[in-house]
Amino acid sequence: MKKYFALETKEREADITIFGDITSWPWMESDVSSYNLSKQISMLDVDVINVHLNSYGGEVAEGLAIYNCLKQHMAKVKTYCDGFACSIASVIFMSGDERIMSNASALMIHNPWTYTEGNAQELRKTADDLDKMTQLSVNAYKEHVNISEDEIKQLLDEESWLTPQEALEYGFATIVTGAEAQAKYSQSVRKSVLQKLLRQKSDPKQKDEVPEEKENLMHLFAGISQKEGKR
Template sequence: MKKYYALEQEGNSACVTVYGDITSWPWMESDVSAYMLSKQIDGIEADQIDVYINSYGGEVSEGLAIYNALKRHKAKVTTHCDGFACSAASVVFMAGDERIMGDASLLMIHNAWSGATGNAAELRKAADDLDTISAAAANAYRAAVNIDDAKLDQMLAEETWIAPQDAVDMGFATGIEKYEQPSVPAASARTAVLAKMQAKPIIAANVNVDTDAIVEKVFAKLTREAEPKQETKSNTFLNALMRGKEAK
C-alpha cells in the first residue's frame, strides 16, 4: 500500500509517492514540501525514477521547484497520475519524460489564484504578479503539449479537467495505463447470476421421444382417477383421447 508521501529506492530505481497537498508548510502526514522532496530527489542515485501522484495541488512555487528538481535529474523520470493531478500537482506530472495516466484518473489545470488586500495600486500589482506566476506554470505545459498557446490559455482560464485520452491527444500525457480484469475465481452472487443469464441454452441433440408411451401413461393415470359411469369433464376428455388413439 502506498504511503501518502514516500521516497523509496531499490537498486537503480527509485519510487516517489505524492498523495497529498504540496505546501511549504507541511503539517499533515500527507503533505509534501519542495524543500523536503527536492533535497531527496537530488540525492537519488538511480537510472529510473517513478513518481506516483494523487493530489489536489497546492502552492505554485512548491510545484515548480519539484518540477525543476525532477527535470534536472539524470535519471529517466516517469510520472503516473493515480487519481487526481490538479493545479500544482499537474505541474509536477509534466516533469516526466513519460507521463502515464491511469485509465480512471484526471488532470486539472488553471491559472494561479491568491488573496490580496491593500489599496488600488497594491491590488493591481497583485493581479500582475498572478499573471506572471501563471505564465511560469504554463511553461511546464507548453514544453510538452501540441496545442497552440491560445488553446492552452483558454483551458487555464476556464479551469479545465482533462480525461486520460484527451490528455494523450493534447500532449499532456504520453500514455494510459489500463488494467486487465482478474481471471481468478470470485465468490460473487451477482457474477454467478449474470453468467447464468448470459449463458446460451443447452439444446439436446438426437433425443428420441416415445409419444405413444407418454399417451399411455397419461391415459392410465386419468382412468384411475376418474369415477365410473359418470359423464364428467374428465370422462369426456378420456373418451376424446381414446377416439384419437384408436384413429391412429
C-alpha cells in the same frame, strides 16, 4: 519525525509517492514540501525515478521547485497520475519523460489565485503578478503539449478537467493504460495528424514553407493507418 511523502529505492530505481497537498508548511502526514522532497531527490543515485501523484495541488513555488528538481536530475523520470493531478500537481506531472495516466484518472488545470489586500495600486500589481505566475505553468505545459499557448491559456481560464484521452490527445500525457484507452490512442494521433495535413492543404503559404514537415506527417499517418489495420 513526520513522513511527508514516500520515497523508496530498489536497485537502480526510485519510487516517490505524492498523495497529498504541496505546501511549504507541512502539517499532515500526507503534506509535501519542496525542501524535504527536493533535497532527497537531488541525492538519488538511480537511473529511473517513478513519481506517483494523487494531489489537489498547493503552493505554486513549492510545486515548481519539485518540477525543476525532477527535470534537472540525470535519471529518466516517469510520472504516474494515480488519481487526480490537479493545479500545481499537474505541473509536477509534466516533469516526466513519460507521463502515464490510467483510464480512471484525471488532470485539472487552472490559473493560480491568491488572497490580497491593499490600495488600488497594490491590487493591480497582484493581478499582474498572477499573470506572471500563470505563465510559469504555461511554460511547463507547452514544452510537451501539441496545442498552442493560446489554447493552453483558454483551458486554464476554463478551469479544465482533462480526461485521460483528452490529456493524451493534447500531449499532457504520453500513455494511457488499459486496452480501451490504447485503442483510442491511435485514433487520437490519427485525428491530430489529419488536422495538420488539412491545415497545410488549405494554407498554400504554410505548405510552401514546411514541405519536409508535410512529408514526415504523411509517413506518420501511413504508419498509424497500417498499425490500425493490423488490430
